[in-house]
Amino acid sequence: DAKTTQPTSMDCAEGRAANLPCNHSTISGNEYVYWYRQIHSQGPQYIIHGLKNNETNEMASLIITEDRKSSTLILPHATLRDTAVYYCIVRDRDDKIIFGKGTRLHILP
Amino acid sequence: SAVISQKPSRDICQRGTSLTIQCQVDSQVTMMFWYRQQPGQSLTLIATANQGSEATYESGFVIDKFPISRPNLTFSTLTVSNMSPEDSSIYLCSISPVWEQFFGPGTRLTVL
DSSP states (O other): OOBBBBEEEEEEEEESEEEEEEOTTOOOEEEEEEEEEEOTSSSOOOEEESSOOEOOOOOOEEEEEEEEEEEEEEEETGGGGGGGEEEEEEEEEOOOOOOOOOEEEEEEO | OOEEEEEOOOEOOTOOEEEEEEEEEOOOOSSSEEEEEOOTEEEEEEEEEESOOOOOTTTTTTTTSEEEEEETEEEEEEEEOOOOGGGEEEEEEEESSSSSSSEEEOOOEOOO
16 A cells, blocks of 8 residues: 555646645655656656655755655646646655555646 | 666457567666556556566466566566456556666557
């Protein structure tokens, strides 16, 4: 079973920041938080991952709470091409990925 | 990043037949994963395939229905056997060389 809880869907206006929450209250000390997204009819795409520090790359930022029980993925300036299903996953580095239901993000023009 | 290709990209099959899906990777990897995505659903892991050993299947999936081959470090096949309409899905192979996990483009299977 997936170890994360995410809202089923969210809307965000184009050009605004999209903040996608994820709860992972049972995360263990050696598990990382990963985010993937799946644009319609494509395979999932890696976005970012982190252990306990906040992370940023060219696609997004990942904010992890100090107790590591929740996190937020931030897309700073959402575009229509960011419309996708976003999956928050916790896993040990060498472990398989188990997908939950994810959040369907709609970017509104 | 890794390049993963799958064949066929899509197929329409009759019930009771079998289809073998091929997955080719442009680099050597120890573990390969096979996932299924039923219409409107999330991805479900079918099995993990290590080169040189039997695949490890997840709960609800059995080798007789989904036999997997892993002849070398860049190639794997998944067979969907004795198909029924419930097997209509997208099947994706995946690798995890370091931190990221990469996914192939998927094989869209329709069973009539």
